[in-house]
Amino acid sequence: MAPVPTHPESSGPLAWAATVFPRQEPPGPVYLDHNATTPVDPRVTEAMLPYLTTHFGNPSSAHPYADRPRRALATARARVAALVGAHPPEIVFTASGSEANLLALRGALLASGARAPHVITQVTEHPAVLETCRALERLHGVRVTTLPVDGDGLVDPATLRTALRAVPDVTLVSVMAANNETGALQPIAELTALAREYGALTHCDAAQAVGKVPVDVRELGVDLLTVVGHKMYAPKGVAALYVRDGVTLEPVTYGGGQERGLRSGTENVALAVALGAAADLAAEALADGEPTRLAALRDGLHRRLADELPGRTRLNGPAERRLPNTLNLGVDGIPGHALLAAAPGIAASTGSACHSGAHTPSPVLTAMGLDRRRALEAVRLSLGRWSTAAQIETAATALVEAARP
Template identity: 40%
Template sequence: MKNNIYLDHNASTPIRPAAFAVMTELLRAAANPSAIHKSGRFLRAHIEEARERAAAALNAETPENVVFTSGATEANIAVLNGCSDVRHVIVSDVEHPSVRKSRDDLAVCPVDSSGLIRLEALEEALREAACKEGGILVSVMMVNNETGVIQPLPEIVALARQYGAFVHTDAAQAFGRVPVDMQALGVDALTLSGHKIGAAQGVGAMILRSGFTVRPLLRGGGQEKGRRAGTENAAAIAGFGAAIREAAAGIETYQALSALRDRMESEILRITPESVIFGRDAPRTANTCFFATPGLDSQALMIALDLEGIAVTAGTACSSGSTRKSTVLAAMGASQAEQDSSLRVSLGWSSTAEDVDAFIAAWQKICTRMKSNNAA
């Protein structure tokens, strides 16, 4: 098997050495972080240090506003189902499934061909909800996991406030890639995923504005100040804290990936001029290239690249052992041929110029072979 070149960072990014080191240390500790003896206090101190790092990196009002969870999926579901007095929830048509499937009564706003929410549709949904009883919550992700497109969150928040609505943003794909300042954004709730920034899988957080309450999704214990029951995964949380620190400090380095991404996209278009790059004309994170090459099957392309030792994604990888067709592309109005041939290449903190060179060489080889076979 060829050496693996990992270009699927939007699905999960490799664990950072600092996160791995602290997790290894804490996994050796046999204690419950709620215990008051020395071993328990040792784990508790690491949890609280991670909480302080998260609050500082995101400019939360206080560390107490940070609630650790098992990941962004749990955090998203908790916020969308636990907001006090909220009866109307408005989302965009390109949200993560943990938002789109969180409840059955969502109002869904369409997006344009770049995947940006249509603000006029959002205002119409807000106006309609405001005529009914009950509070309103708007939930729009900061950065799309498939396209890397950055939503106009300041405009979304300003519009929501005109109608007295609360705002939640899923920042799983944003933190560490673009500046994320909770107070500057003005949102009421923000959710994060550990494994998107180089921590372990199975840890995340929701950060709440002071005074914004969320009923606990998990009940039965007093952990996280009664807001999320269950013994905390101290090792994963400590690793999360280490990854948060490094991701926050490395935003400029991460944004420099745009040079590699842009060169890769130029070569894709040179080799296969028929390719379409989604969201190219919208603000995007520096690491993501989501594209389609009509006439070539995405599953076949993904397998061929995998055989060359290159890991990318066809569809999305949020379901166990499977990929699925992109509902994001359907929402953006992409053709069926584009949807059937789409691939996502996402760079990350460990990506190199050599990785991109290898992808370009493999893309040339595979597309030449596939087109030859199709013509035969």
């Protein structure tokens, strides 16, 4: 990557971004929805552009036009691998996190050879995992066990042990690293160690965690791990699955044998390059203390809201064991959608879904034991690379004013 200039008011490789990429400055709203998607880092755009224009060749071709794309693909694979502590051949590029999850779950369960393979997951997983499990149950006779969570949204390892004892032939355990709504960080290493005791493979959807907190597949002990580009400042439409060497999967796409034969089809070199560049920048951010900076801004926002709305704010999810950028809370007496509607200067998410004008509470918050009223009051405020102290003050003021009678 090219050297990155620094901003005179701060230091580190990412401090310049707020001035050269002021996407969140007025007149637009303050963007606090980074868990939904992130803006594309301009350095990522710059890295991928040559592979949309000059270096357009098919990396599988046998002539000079393939040389640069083939080398770029290898470099991108190595960069993604380095971010998560893997070896480059263990990285398989996909078009989305949902596809990566499908490859992991369907691939492991169908390749197991078991007549009725069994998967254990947990109730607050992303729909990409839960719906895949339901489809496998319906179409392939896969047995599914769904674990409960506690009031913080965390899986108790003892609950997993009980499930493993009850069904000793479990093929796969799939538990996400971080929840997209509350930021809750699951005890993946402990869960993986338990699964290994019983001979089960482990998959971890780390879409929200990779790039926000350190993730190392060897330390976690996982066999399969999902990485998603648009959650870490790459474009939408690119993701990757870590597949530990020695793990056999049924392919998600059949054909010419690209991506270790697991996902055939001519590779999208430009998007792979973008993911590789984003992985490099994420590694820099982690080393530069970006999680600490974001946690300080997040906690400052929480304190301001708690101070100016005394006794009315309720944190949803764990206070400590969560992503540094994520604040999920409710304000007593006002539904989340109404709060955000009254604060148009903020772009954020609620903990509810609206169907034909009726709001339904988040299944994640409901699974954590929140009653309907409190679940409907939830808002998710998720910070990112270009979030500044000034923006957080603006957001806090807007929310306080919106919540006051």
